[in-house]
Amino acid sequence: MEKHAIKTSSDIAWEPELRALLSHFAIAPENSDGVLLSVVLDGVSYTLVRRPVRQKSTPVLAVLSRREAQIVELIAQGLPNKLVADALGISPHTVAAYLRRIFMKLNVTSRSAMVAVVFKKHSTST
Numbered sequence: 001m002e003k004h005a006i007k008t009s010s011d012i013a014w015e016p017e018l019r020a021l022l023s024h025f026a027i028a029p030e031n032s033d034g035v036l037l038s039v040v041l042d043g044v045s046y047t048l049v050r051r052p053v054r055q056k057s058t059p060v061l062a063v064l065s066r067r068e069a070q071i072v073e074l075i076a077q078g079l080p081n082k083l084v085a086d087a088l089g090i091s092p093h094t095v096a097a098y099l100r101r102i103f104m105k106l107n108v109t110s111r112s113a114m115v116a117v118v119f120k121k122h123s124t125s126t
Contacts, residue, residue, distance in 0.1 A: 076115045
């Protein structure tokens, strides 16, 4: 059985016969793969999928809170958690909690990766 992906109307003009056929089907809620409809016609499998919406590139510092940005700046200067905490008047445990949230937001697992991501994005956005 052949598989053909149906492209969106912005990619190609849909064939009138296919549009008429799709109008007879109730489109199911999207599953985890983004598949809206899957049908086999004359031995050919057609799948209608939702294309992910492209997000405009958001500056990295815009996704961080003011306090998180302050912590990133101090970490980038090479300060350990204790000195970051002293500089901001918070506990080292609070700094560690902020770092965990920052790591999650930036999808990184280390302080050096965090700094690299922030400065790479920051330098390309200015």
